[in-house]
Amino acid sequence: MADQQDGGRDRSTTSPDREGANRTVGTDRGAVRDTYDRIADHFASTREYPWPEVEAFVADRADDCAGGVGLDLGCGNCRHAQLLADECASVIGLDVSRGLLETGRARARERDFAAVLDLIQGDAASLPLAADSVDTAVYVATLHHLPTRAARRASLDELARVLAPDGRALVSAWSTAHDRFDETDGFDTTIEWTLPGGETVDRFYHIYAPDEFEADLIDSDLDLREWELSSGNCYATVAGSR
8 A cells, every 4th residue: 555755756636634633543454454445446546656766676686586585565556566576586465455456466467477476465563474484575655554653563573574584675654854744753644535526535644753763663673774765755774683
């Protein structure tokens, strides 16, 4: 269920709920699943191209991923799983939304990478994968949809568990550094998605302060190698359990 703030290629009809930025929002992970099932087809239709940060990361991992397993965590329509499929022997696409998984299945058939792709409906905070089983992972713009800090931390620990000893992952999340936000501290909010016809659907976000993002990674079981801000998003390259 990946989503990006940068509107350069994937311009969504979203806007922050400013009045709701500091109010209590729902913490039901089932509600997050239901939201993305509801908007899956339209959402996927606006997510055509991979992000350059992900392209660069996967390209850098080409030699390490050859013959190995790639993971697109929060895969949505599998645009980033497609990148992994070009380099890895097999790829797992995992998302909580069955509707989004179906759009990923359709893309894999159309773009001829279905043979190496396994799709799993699952929870990012409790991965149905073996320890040390993933060589290269992308976990982009999904962490911020988990509605509690405990769930977000659990998902980072789970990513650490499944990464192989020499594995690496790219993790990203929306940040207060983006010019659409005025806050400097991390906060919970809802942001509307507008469906064809004008119906709006609220989506949960935790907007990370950059230092909060770094702290959560350092406090997790992941080994933080480097991180940066790009297009208002936090990106980190991480290794598995220390």
